[in-house]
Amino acid sequence: MQGQKQGMRLSYLGSDAEEISDVLTRCIGPVRVQQPPKTDLSYSYEFVAAGRVAFSRVASQGSLSIGQRDEVPKLLILLPLHGSACVKIGKESVISKPGHAAILDGNRLSELQVEKVRSHLSLVIDQRDIFRQLGTVLERPVYGALDFVPELDLADGTGEIIFKLSQIIAGSLGSDSGIPDMPHALSYLSGSIVSLLVDTVPHRFSGALSQGEWLPSPKHVKRAVDFMHANLRAPISMSDIAGAAGIGVRSLQEGFKRFKGTSPISYLAQLRMEAAHRDLLEADQSVSVAEIARKWGFRHMGRFATEYRKCYGCPPSEARKGRAPS
Template sequence: MIPAPIPINGDREHLSLIIDQSGVVRLLSAMLEQPVSGSIDLALEFDLCLEAGLAFSRLTKILATGLNDDASLLQSPAALSSLSTGLIHLLLENVPHRFSGALARQPTLPSPRHIRRAIDFMQANLSQSISISDIAQASQVGIRSLQEGFKRFKGMSPMAYLANLRLEAVHRDLIMANSATTVATIAQKWGFTHQGRFSGDYRKSYGCLPSQTLRSGHSSDPDGR
């Protein structure tokens, strides 16, 4: 995140703020407690006259001063990181984007530690065959406590949450696949062996068939494949 003064028409100057997309994706993934892929599609305008916009503007000026004028933030990486994270939070929570609805549905309380442990285990073993017992053991609670925790904080069972993570991985691979790759190959890679059921679940989540996503990815190939 690099704020820099850019002179425009003589004495006038504007403050530009460059935000690394990977940082936005990492923070959004942490806020949603699930991987994020594809374009975030942030709206192109942020009203700086509204309360959130004013806060964003003030923080940006503080960041610019601390990096350019008095350079105080260069001596305090922790403060610099906190200010940068705060600016990204303001953007994600106040500027419409593709994941705004998902953020709004997030519980106000953070997930308990055992839920986070379970999700970390799922993400580390997405392509492996894992059971509810494996997840419960990794989260260090019993199966019943795990199921109740997921129902309360995620609105679904642990295995349904795992299936959603795997669908997201399939979706990402379909977009990035080359023309020689098949839907079945990608689906099997992420543990989907029943093609009919997989296609139905994918369509419910993404509004199209997996084969359509695969063709869409090919159509954007710069070589026309």
């Protein structure tokens, strides 16, 4: 995860909103903490980067609001232990209370408003990790909005399992931890949480998983994909792809819809976006964003920048400066 190393740990106890902002920004992303004037605040925060999930235990007393300062390509899951809080996502609101997890998409600016006494566990997952897992299963590039359901029942099914695994991880936090340092075990547990989330909690790609897009692609679809990879920089057409696969255009479209969940042209655009992303991160700094975009067939810079931000959570100019993780 960005800015976090495997096994990274942090503990904080204080009452200064600016200090809390700095701590949370370091661990989960750019946030701003505010408290009403002339009010008391106590905030305890324990954090560990446990493999594929960053995990924290939070306890606060007093009124405060925690708002995002920028979009981040991460998924935040709040597991309340005590007290309620109001989560505002755009114009929508969700009440975070014991027994119900709140699932927040960091690409949509949100704010957490807390009153009185509150404690919760939280999980932060890099969305790119989820995209990689889905891409491996579906045998196609995956990006865009994940659209997980915003709430999850913690008393039954997947929610109960995730909550119990999280409580186990919570036992490794703090100076009084009864669990010895065990990064590999924490990594395994966090991987189980991500797999459970992807496989069983409804999201945008659940239909593709349930409809069999995970099945091995037939030979003609694989031939089409191989042809795309070999000609990413060439101006190829649907007819070219179908000819290389040895089938008609209509059969090609049906095969991609069935086994890749998208059209051949959209799949090709996804491959080209991935190639442009790699170049933005790895190419010499003297090479401009526009040159890289044109190299991979993107002619409209505004449209390219918009699509890139949807995929990777930042504008291509930031990736060019080396601030976006691969």
